[in-house]
Amino acid sequence: MLRLRTYSTTYEDYILFSTHFWNNLTPTLRAKFDDVLHLLPTRASVLEFNCWKLVASGKPVLHCHAKHNHSEAKKVKSDDAEGLEKELLVAEGAKVMVTRNLWTSKGLVNGAQGVVKKIWFDQGSNARSHLPAVIFVEFDGYSGPETPAWEGIDPSWVPIVPAVARWETKAGKALTRTQYPLMLAWGITIHKSQGLTLEKVVVQLGDKDFAAGSDFCSYFLS
DSSP: OHHHHTTOOOHHHHHHHHTOOGGGSOHHHHHTTTTSEEEESSHHHHHHHHHHHHHHHTOOOEEEEOEESSGGGGGSOGGGTTTOOSEEEEOTTOEEEEOSOSBGGGTBOTTOEEEEEEEEOOTTOOTTTSOOSEEEEEETTOOSOOOOOOTTOOTTSEEEOOEEEEEEOTTOOEEEEEEOSEEEOSEEETTTTTTOOOSSEEEEOOSSOSSTTTOOSSEEEO
């Protein structure tokens, strides 16, 4: 992979990658990659893949709209709102990724991956207009305290609550966005994967480089 970034691949690298194109794999080998993280070239391809996985899961899908204190806040991208998305699709069983540092010393950092296990609402709230009270996520590598002994909740599941991002416009207007610091993560962009250590992935390479060494040209497995 390092040689791919620097355009210094060898003939042996070529042989390795040419045998790992998706269409060249046996059904048995493909099955081993069914549930691993997919790295995709664009936000549009990530959205399409994650929505496909949501539909395939057969679980009820919750559409979480972020809460804003002003209409101007709705226009801001997640990168400028401390990683909080305008909209979040989620379901029990969905693979998700944390989008901001929550508890660094315990492994709840930006990029941590987990699986949604349970979604709870406050009594009397409306799922169409209110955010859930808490989303329980099971994370690999979490080392914090166990969850209280609530009925139907495994102590290892981490309770995630809505976060609030605050910022100011150039004119000094204070804006906020309230949303879960999560995103679907069956697939993520190649750009988002930078800095992550991944043992096994499926990569859909784009048809052009967005930056030298960052994207390549077709499908391979690592």
